[in-house]
Amino acid sequence: MVEIIIAAGIKVIFVLAAVLTGCAYATYMERKVVGHLQHRIGPSYAGPYGLLQPIADAVKLMFKEDIVPDKVERATFALAPLVSFIPALLTFAVVPFGKDNTVFGYDVKMVLSDLNIGILFVFAITSLGVYGIVLAGWSSGSKYSLMGGIRSSAQMISYEVSYGLSIIGVLLIANTLSLRELVEQQASDSIWFFSNWFIFKQPLGCLLYVTCAIAETNRLPFDLPEAESELVAGYHTEYSSMRFAMFFIGEYANMIAVSAVGATLFCGGWQGPFVNEIPFIGIFWLALKVFVFMFVYIWLRGTLPRFRYDQLMNFGWKVLLPLALLNTMVTGLFVVMGWF
Amino acid sequence: MNEVLKAVGNIFLKMPKGFVVTFKHLFKKPITLDYPRKKNPMTARYRGKHYLERYDDGTERCVCCGLCAAACPADAIYMEPEENEKGERRAKMYEINLLRCIFCGFCEEACPEEAIFLGQVYEFSEDNRNSFIVGKDDMLVPHPRKDNPLKRIYRRVRRVYGVTDKSK
Numbered sequence: 473m474v475e476i477i478i479a480a481g482i483k484v485i486f487v488l489a490a491v492l493t494g495c496a497y498a499t500y501m502e503r504k505v506v507g508h509l510q511h512r513i514g515p516s517y518a519g520p521y522g523l524l525q526p527i528a529d530a531v532k533l534m535f536k537e538d539i540v541p542d543k544v545e546r547a548t549f550a551l552a553p554l555v556s557f558i559p560a561l562l563t564f565a566v567v568p569f570g571k572d573n574t575v576f577g578y579d580v581k582m583v584l585s586d587l588n589i590g591i592l593f594v595f596a597i598t599s600l601g602v603y604g605i606v607l608a609g610w611s612s613g614s615k616y617s618l619m620g621g622i623r624s625s626a627q628m629i630s631y632e633v634s635y636g637l638s639i640i641g642v643l644l645i646a647n648t649l650s651l652r653e654l655v656e657q658q659a660s661d662s663i664w665f666f667s668n669w670f671i672f673k674q675p676l677g678c679l680l681y682v683t684c685a686i687a688e689t690n691r692l693p694f695d696l697p698e699a700e701s702e703l704v705a706g707y708h709t710e711y712s713s714m715r716f717a718m719f720f721i722g723e724y725a726n727m728i729a730v731s732a733v734g735a736t737l738f739c740g741g742w743q744g745p746f747v748n749e750i751p752f753i754g755i756f757w758l759a760l761k762v763f764v765f766m767f768v769y770i771w772l773r774g775t776l777p778r779f780r781y782d783q784l785m786n787f788g789w790k791v792l793l794p795l796a797l798l799n800t801m802v803t804g805l806f807v808v809m810g811w812f
Numbered sequence: 813m814n815e816v817l818k819a820v821g822n823i824f825l826k827m828p829k830g831f832v833v834t835f836k837h838l839f840k841k842p843i844t845l846d847y848p849r850k851k852n853p854m855t856a857r858y859r860g861k862h863y864l865e866r867y868d869d870g871t872e873r874c875v876c877c878g879l880c881a882a883a884c885p886a887d888a889i890y891m892e893p894e895e896n897e898k899g900e901r902r903a904k905m906y907e908i909n910l911l912r913c914i915f916c917g918f919c920e921e922a923c924p925e926e927a928i929f930l931g932q933v934y935e936f937s938e939d940n941r942n943s944f945i946v947g948k949d950d951m952l953v954p955h956p957r958k959d960n961p962l963k964r965i966y967r968r969v970r971r972v973y974g975v976t977d978k979s980k
Contacts (some may be wrong), residue, residue: 509834511843775834776827791819 475578483584487564494726494762496526502770509774530717538713541564543613552790553711553718556604559597560725566590566653567732570742570754582742582754583652590651594733595626595636598688602628605690605697605707608719610649620706623781624690624697631687631694631789633687637796638680641803642670642737651733655741658765669739671780676799678738680792683800687788689723691769696784731765732758817957859930860906860914863951870955871896872929876903880919880928887920888912911941 500515500522507514509762514653515522540549541780570582587593602624646654671678687694698706708719735741739761779787854860865873870900876893909971919928928951938944 505838507844508838508842511837511840513842513844513846516846771831771834775830786815787819791816791823794816795820 479578479580480584486647487584488570491561491564491725491728492721494728495721496530498724498728499529499720500526501766502773504769505770506774509771532561533714533717536713537593538715539595539710541613541710543711545586545611548607548611549710550715552604552608553715554604556601557609557718557722557725558721559600559604560729561646562597563594563726563729563733566568566593566651567729567736567758568655568741568754569758571747571754574752582752588650589640589649589652591649591654591733591737594651595639598726598729599628599632601688601722604719604722608711609697609707612707613712616703616705616709617707620697620699620703620709623699624707626781627687627690627694627788630785631684631792633794634680634788634796635684635688637679637800638684639737639792639801640796641674641677644800644803644807645670645673651736651741655736655743658740659743659747665743666740668777669738669740669743670676674799674803676740676795677803678734680796681734681738683792686769686772686782687752689726689730691723691727692773693778695778695786696781699778701778727766727769728762730761731762731769735761761795781810822910830961832848854932858932858934859917859920861910861931861933861936862913862919862946862952863929863931863933863953864906864948865927865929866953866955871900872902872952873925874903874906875925875927876906877901877924879922880925883918883922884913885916885918886914888914903948906951907945907961908951910936910946911939 501711503521503525504514515525515686519523540546565584566587568583568586572582573580606621609617609619609624612618642654643649646657648654648657654670658668658670660666666672685690690697696706697703698708700706701710708716711719735758740757741761742758744753744757744760747754747757867873878891881887881889881891888909890905890907890909891903892905894899896902913928917930920930923937936944
């Protein structure tokens with residue numbers, strides 16, 4: 473019993489450290505990539521190539537004054553950053569990151585919790601994040617925050633349906649909700665190691681998933697809740713110091729989470745060349761895929777301007793939802809006819 | 813229905829073009845200069861902070877004639893004369909108020925001794941106004957100079973007069 477707890481603890485620490493470091497360096501990567509997209513150079517002062525910039529940012533945020541404005545609802549104001557921060561991290565509990573290994577005679581499952589309803593858990597948890605934003609917007613007692621919160625909830629309603637439907641196709645094909653089994657079904661021994669990835673059976677599903685995931689994580693071009701040119705900083709206008717940092721880390725953790733889930737669903741998760749020969753290489757493959765997803769995120773940010781509010785609604789209800797339904801129906805037909 | 817088809821068409825036909833454009837720009841050389849660590853070279857004709865030239869033996873070229881002060885449209889130059897040990901005229905005090913100066917280069921053109929020039933230095937910010945009044949000590953080039961002073965003078969002279977150095 474004690475051994476199980478220790479093993480789980482080690483895994484938790486490992487995953488948490490990896491995710492938080494990933495968040496920190498996601499900010500660095502974003503600033504660098506967007507910078508170069510715009511012919512700038514991005515952070516370059518802290519350390520070689522500015523590599524220590526995230527650490528400098530973290531130290532700065534920690535030492536900043538924590539300002540609580542006069543008219544906030546104090547309890548909710550304090551709660552909101554946690555509500556958006558913790559669900560973002562919880563997602564990683566079910567994402568498998570490697571082939572099961574034997575370490576010091578113990579069988580180690582390379583996943584924190586092998587839930588048989590893993591993907592349902594992911595979708596339930598990621599949807600919770602929006603409460604943090606809504607509560608922050610409402611409790612701040614500021615018009616900009618409130619607008620951001622309202623937009624966030626409206627955005628979520630229009631995207632959550634398509635978000636859920638976009639993965640139904642994969643689940644229909646795989647006939648399982650467990651992320652571990654989803655990954656195992658995408659394994660392939662041939663030289664075309666990616667031949668069994670679900671992205672080839674579900675290209676539209678993948679596209680819809682990525683689009684909805686961007687909306688879900690409030691990233692450009694769907695960053696209406698924090699549209700800085702309209703709403704100052706949206707829901708976190710009144711936040712400072714570590715409370716703001718929690719929103720910030722939460723956003724990036726969410727990005728990494730949906731990237732990891734997307735990689736798991738559509739791109740084979742930790743599957744890749746040599747997974748059977750070299751232990752722990754699955755971590756590398758998953759990280760690489762997450763990196764590619766993150767790059768697409770940032771690339772999108774550098775390419776597309778922000779959607780207008782009504783455009784967003786139109787896009788969510790009139791384009792994404794019909795496409796998601798179509799995808800689900802066609803996949804269902806294929807599965808029933810046994811064409812997959 | 814029409815709207816949906818149009819939007820879908822835009823996504824698959826038009827959006828990839830935008831992504832290609834931005835992806836190409838990712839690999840272009842950044843325009844931003846890594847400023848304090850790398851600096852753009854100023855052109856030879858750039859008019860920056862003034863400096864006072866010397867003769868090759870180290871004596872100051874400036875004889876404190878006051879033509880530069882007369883030519884100065886901003887009235888930024890103030891000077892007081894004295895004599896050196898050989899009995900030659902030179903400036904006891906030579907002050908330029910860089911806050912008044914408009915860097916027009918008239919002083920450079922007016923100078924009959926080719927003593928004052930506007931250099932390449934553009935980083936001379938200070939934290940109080942008095943520091944902007946620079947004296948002779950701040951402007952006189954050290955003797956001997958590290959780089960070849962004549963080269964710079966010839967270049968200046970060619971620009972100002974269109975002739976070669978008179979001292980040759």
